[in-house]
Amino acid sequence: MRIATWNVNSLTVRLPHLTQWLQSAQPDLLGLQEIKLTDDKFPHEPLQQLGYHCIAHGQKTYNGVAILSKLAEAPQDIQTRLPGMAEDPQSRLLAATYGEVRLINVYIPNGAEVGSDKFNYKLQWLSAFTAYIKEALRTYPKLVVIGDFNIAPDDRDVHDPKAWEGSVLVSPQERVYFSQLLELGLTDSFRLFEQPVESYSWWDYRAAAFVRNHGLRIDHILISPALTEKCQSCTIDIAPRKLERPSDHTPVIVDIHE
């Protein structure tokens, strides 16, 4: 089974890239973030034509998440609300069960700047999310947590750790939450395998960041113990970032032996 995550930064703009990528990568499950459209505008038809059944939790202008599936099993126990953040108007979570696999797709807040209101919202969100994942690990042996975490877990995941030190996406306050997810039993599937140095999943649109490989690894696929032993590979596909008018993020993919 192939599972992937991709922050598309507007599904409307990126639909041609998405359909092209689906045909080449052929994921069974794909979590999208920042679709930036409401559910009534979701492009079900072109994705259905490629064999994908989609569920979405959208929002106008900002945020929005979706899951695409070409598995036989219909999604069960669909969840869009993060317990503890029930009043949150921002669409950042979509979870569903496909057969034995529980998939949680997230767009974790950016945080703007350490110490800002948005940063505090991010920490509050991460706190509620950690409790939610703890419970999910108890409930679902085969758990996959994917998405744009907006956290670079380690200095290896940062092109210039000195320049980024202490700033949003790499601050200790944020990284401790990522560590907690690992302490709960999840594994960062990317680090199960030997990887090229300077592997990133996001590059700023500005200052030719991509061609200079000035990036961060902030998109992740975390898996529960029952899946760790079955995980065969985890890769970042930078090909879509090279296209005309790309998303600033690129897909991350895992292959899990059935």
Place this chain on the structure above:
DNA sequence: ATGGCTGCTTTGAGCAGA
């Protein structure tokens, strides 16, 4: 270097992203 791009918005300057 606090900009630098890009996407969105009752369309045009300002917000948000990371």
